[in-house]
Amino acid sequence: MALSITRASIERPVAVWLTIIFCVLGGYWGLNTVGRLEDPSFTLKTALIFVPYPGATAMEVEEEVADVVENALQQMKQLDRVESKSMPGMAQITVEIEMTYGPDEIPQVWDEMRRRISDIEGDLPAGAQPPIINDDFGDVYGMFYAVTTEGLSPSEQRDLATTLQLGLVTVDGVAKAEVQGLSEEVITLSIPSARLEKLGLPPTQILGILADENQVFTNGEITEGPARIGLSVPPGYVSPEGIEELRLGTAGNVGQIAVSDIATVTREAAEQPSQIIRQNGKAAFTLGVSALTDRNVVAVGQEVSARLERLKSELPESVEIIPIYEQHVVVDEAVSSFLVSLGQSVAIVVGALMLTMGWRAGLVVGATLGLTVFSTLFFMSVFGIQMERISLGALIIAMGMLVDNAIVITEGMVIGMARGKSAEDAAAETESSTSIPLLGATVIGIMAFSGIGLSPDATGEFLFSLFAVIAISLLSSWVLAVTVTPYLGKLLLKAPKNTSDDPYKGPFYGIYRGVLWTALRARIPVVLTIIGITVWSVMAFAQVKQAFFPASNTPIFYVEFQMPQGTDINTTDEEMQRLERILMDEDAVTGVTALVGRGASRFMLTYNPEQADASYGQLIVRVADAATIATIASRLNQDLPAEFPHALIRVEEIVFGPPSGADVAVRFSGPDPVILRQFADDAMRIYEEAGTITNPRTNWRQREILVEPIVDEARMRLAGATRGAIADTIRYGTSGLRVGDLREDDVLIPIHLRLPESERDGVDRLRDLSVWSDGAGSYVPMANLVERFDPRLVEALIHRRDRERTITALGGARSDLTADEAFRSVRTEIESIPLPDGYAMEWGGEFESAGDAQASLGKQLPLGFLVMLTISILMFNKIRQPLILWLVVPMSLTGMVLGLLFTGLPFTFTALLGFLSLSGMLMKNAIVLIEEIDFLRAQGVPDYKAVIDGSVSRLRPVVLAAGTTIFGMIPLLPDAFFASMAVTIMGGLAFASVLTLVAVPVLYALLFRIRPPKRDAQSDGLAATA
Known part of the structure; x- marks a missing residue:
């Protein structure tokens, strides 16, 4: 089959030219239509649930709200983890779903979660408000702006925000526009306490009147002739002035008074706003715009920018729209920069090939490489694979394997034509002996990444484009190598004037023959030396800096x-x-x-x-x-x-990649908050003494002062008062008692009843207030009902993890250390903290994040390697050849370790991907070499000579592929994301080439018991120096 493909390609030039044109035009089309993102689209499987419980302490929130919600969530089979943070008046529950659930399944999971939360609303305590569920927590607003609001009133700010939102959500490709940080307002009714007491006017009457006057009522309709006419009763007030005109007092009593007679009504900024935002010192709000996931974020961002420019003409002159972060600009610059780096890499590869193989052979390989990149871009667009950090990195990772296929075919044609064969025969012979090994090696190279890309969890979702692009590009390179490369070789390659039966002459091959001859004669020492170097590299790997993401x-x-x-x-x-x-x-x-x-x-x-x-x-x-x-x-x-x-x-x-929350973090779980704080204090003491951790802290923070009125129950009942009335009076005397809302367009502005500022001067003043008694129909002095106001320290934040109270001691790594180095400096001492029964300790921070990622890879990679092992065995249909293959793979660790130690770069997640690529390139070279030796032996060539000749025939392709790939990585060294991966490939590939050219033939000779004949020793030695 392979022979017919080559012959057909050479004999049907129209088909080849159509393929070339298709690749070029398709690549150009793909480059202009493929979606662009900063990172792969990724479903955050996290939801937040907020349950307000006004007036409750953190402990009450934990026991009465958080525990109820957690119990309902724990029954979900999809649940991975549930965490809660209980605060005064609020429970915040974070729900993490198992990573094996894909983006299409998540909406159904959230629906089930909502049903379960709805079912337990009746179990929540009186006073707890309905849960608020945010399952859009993972939405990314990649076009993020600050809008300055100097000199604008709150209502003008709201109008401005509405104008911008409505103007942007209509842009094609925009999913949402979110605003944060708008100024908040309240309507305050300031009434001195003495005046309320004198009038005998309870706060509940004010609340009832305001509520009734601001209702939207169901109105009637009448028929007038053929028309049906609706009737509408408007609200009693639509402004602070309207509130002032409301009448207070008993129905039918001519002594009713207006609100303005006893209260000062003001519209003012909220004393305790929920959020304050400034841009370069100016008051502002933020405007976030998200794009639809299937759209090119660069194109959407450009449309958003253009729309904002048009909208500016409608805005007040004082308003500025300042970009905080523009994803489309970042993506455009990153992709453009990467394409320049990719172009530089290709140019370096082609230039190196031309220098070493001659301009004709170099041009053949370079053209094939360029067509492979073009075809990859085409299929990326067809399959909806977006151009982002991971998919672009895949092209670099695959570079060494991409160029190798074309090099093998071109080298075979050059050697065959040097022996006097025609271009067609040389191509056919080369492909017949190498196409199947190259295909097998290509599939094995793809399978090295299958465990990552096909993983059913979050790792697979995030890194699928890596696997997909590598698979597309490598398969494309093989197809083009066996079709287009032979035809281009026929057009460009020229037979040398002087042909020879042995084209492997000269000092380049002679030196290698000598090295190989010496290594084969000292097989055992060579193998032991390589094993020793590998063992050293494994031990030295502990000295390599570790980092999750750069x-x-x-x-x-x-x-x-x-x-x-x-x-x-x-x-x-x-x-x-x-x-x-x-x-x-x-x-x-x-x-x-x-x-x-x-x-x-x-x-x-x-x-x-x-x-x-x-x-x-x-x-x-x-x-x-x-x-x-x-x-x-x-x-x-x-x-x-x-x-x-x-x-x-x-x-x-x-940092690139997911945030870990802190460089170093340790969690202690157990029932008693006091004991948990002691463990956290011990951990922070260790942090401080080590001197390697900055900003040590706990997530429970400091305790807060809570002032608690000690109520005399008997006197309260005797006076006909209630605890609710006491609480209302305290709110009236402090932050304000909410008695209604002012409806303004789609906004509800709270109306607060409170003491004038002059009467709000501390806790002691609360004893001078009076409490309304429904039973007595009059006010009762607070001092008669409350014995004293007791201040005490209480927990303000209580964190739980999977229903257990959990405190975290966390900190950052010193600036000259990696997170791993800081972690190792305190690990032993913290793990030696004695824990009583019922308490547990576990590590968080970057150690946990990296461990989770590696554990995920550890689950999936074995499957990929099993497939690779199976393919390698099926290819050879024997055991010893695959054994050689897999023996040399771990030996490539040496080059990577040396490279990272020399540059001082850490071993990151991207370096791990580089090592997988390195393994694929090493196995590919080894497969073709072993196949060549087997082929020569099958042709009757003596075993020892077959090992020598087979290895020599692979010398130039291996050196060229390694050299061009190493030089091709140079443009990536300044890139923070790809630097450690580039060094891993460069250092590893340099050493892997030695392994391929020395270790593989030595192991082959050792396992097949091939010894150099004594009678050939002298001639071999002479050949080695020829």
Whole structure:
């Protein structure tokens, strides 16, 4: 079959030219139509459930709400993990679904979750509000902007946000437009307590009137002739002025008074806003835009940018729309940069081939390589595989194997024509002996990645494009190598003027013959030496830095800011403004986005937004050059703690891949919060003593002060009052009692009844208030009902993991260390902390994230390797040849270890992918070499001579493939994401070439008991030096 393909290709040039034109035009079409993303689209299998429980302590929230919800969720078979955070007045439950569920199944999983939560609403305590479910937690708003609002009222801000949202959601390809950080308002009725008491007016009457006057009523209809006319009763008030005109008092009593007679009605900014946002020091809100998953984000982003430019003409002059992060720009620049690097790699490969093989042979191989890339781009577009970081990396990973197929065919034609054969015969003979081994080796190379790409979990979803692109490109390279390459070879290759039966003459081959002859004569020492080097490399691997994913080259970093738990949001904001000014004074900084009270919308896949917390702030800082981030981060981490001694501050760089939450983290689980805090304190002490961990902290934070009224139950009952009335009075005297809402368009503005500011001056003043008694129909002094107000420390945050209370002690790695090095510096001592029965410890942070990823790979890779082993056995139909193949694979570790140690780069997830590629290239070379030796032996060539001649015939293809691939990796060295992978391939391939050309023939001779004949020793030695 293979012979007919070659003959057909050479004899039917029209078909070949059609193939070439198809590849070029198809590649051009694919390049312009393939979708583009920053990272592969990936389903975050996470949902958040919020259950408000106003007035409850964190402990009450945990026991009465979180436990009920967790119990319902635990019955879901799809559940992987459930975590909860109980806070005063709020339960936040995080639901993680098993990674084996695909994106098509997740909506059904969320539907089941919603049904289960709906079923337990009746089991929640009185006072708990209905659960709020957010299963869109993973939506990415990759086009993310700050919109400044200096001088705009809250209503003007809302109108502006509505204009922008409506203008953007109609853009083709836009899925959502989200706004955060709009100014919040309240309507305040300030009434002195003495006035309410004098009038005998209960707060409930004000609440009832406001509620009734603001209802939307069901109205009637009448028939007038042929028309049906509706009737409408409008709300009693639509503005603060309308509230002032409402009448209070008993029905039929002429002594009714207007609200304005006893209250000051003001419309003002919320005293405790949920979030505050600034851009470069100016008040702002954020606008996030997400694209549909099947669209080219670059094209969508360009349309969004154009629409924003048109909308600017409709906006007030003071409004600025400032990009915080534009995914389409990042993707466009990244893809363009990568395509330049790919072009440079191809040019380097072709140039090296031309120098070593001659311009004609180099052009044949280079043209085949270019056509392979073009055809890959075509099929990527056809199959909907988007151009993103992983799929582009796959092309680089496959580069060495792509070029090898064409090199083998071209080299065979060059050698055959040097022996006097025609181009057709040389091509046919080469393909007949190498096409099946090359196909088998290609399939084995693909299967090296099958465990990753076909994994049913999140790893497979994220890395499927890696497997798909490698499979497409390698199969395309084999097809083109056996069809187009022979025809191009016929057109371009010229037979040498002087033919020879032995084209492997000259010092290049002679030196190799000598080395090989010596190695074959010292088989045992050579094998032991290689084994020793391999053992050393395994031991030396422990000295290689370990990292899950490298730092990103995006010119953005974060400053995480955390005040003591319970800090007022306005106090947090004041400190954040100081921090902003420090950052904006940095010469390298070009933009600062400040977020107080919660994190931003998820503007990139790896960003994990912080949920509501008044003591939390974050700066998103953009710099002119990403190379300056490490220096700035190191200096800020050192200087800022002294500037803000009461806050926890850490500077974080963006990393490729999923966030781990912290570099180093250890979890302690058990029933008693006091004991758990002791374990966490022990861990933080170890962190501090080691000196390798920065910003040690716990996720339970500090305890908060809670002031609790001690109620005299008997006197309260005697007075006809209730605890609810006492609570209403306390709210009226402090933050405000919500008595209604003002409906304005689609917004409900809260109406609060509260004391004037002059009467709100501390807890002691609460004893001077009076409580309305429904039983007595009058006010009762608070002092008669409450013995005292007791302050006490309580847990403000209670974290649970899989229904167990769990505290986490976490921290960052010192700037000169990797997360793995910092982890190893404290691991032994922390693991020696004695734990009583009922308590457990486990590691989190990057150690857990990397371990989970490696465990996932560990589950799937064996299947891929089993397929590879099966194919290798079926190819040879024997055992010893595959045994040689698999013996040399682990030996390639040496080159990788040397390369990483020499450059100081860490072994990352991408380096692991590079090592898999390296294994594929090594096995491919070894397969063709072993097949060549077997072929020569089958032709009657003496065994020893077959080993020598077969190895020599593979010398130039192996060296060329390795050399061109190594040089082709050079453009990737400056790339933060691909650097460690490039070094792995470069170092590993250099050593793997030695393994192929020395270890494989030596092991072959050893396993097949082939010894050099004594009578040929002298001639062999002379040949070696010829």
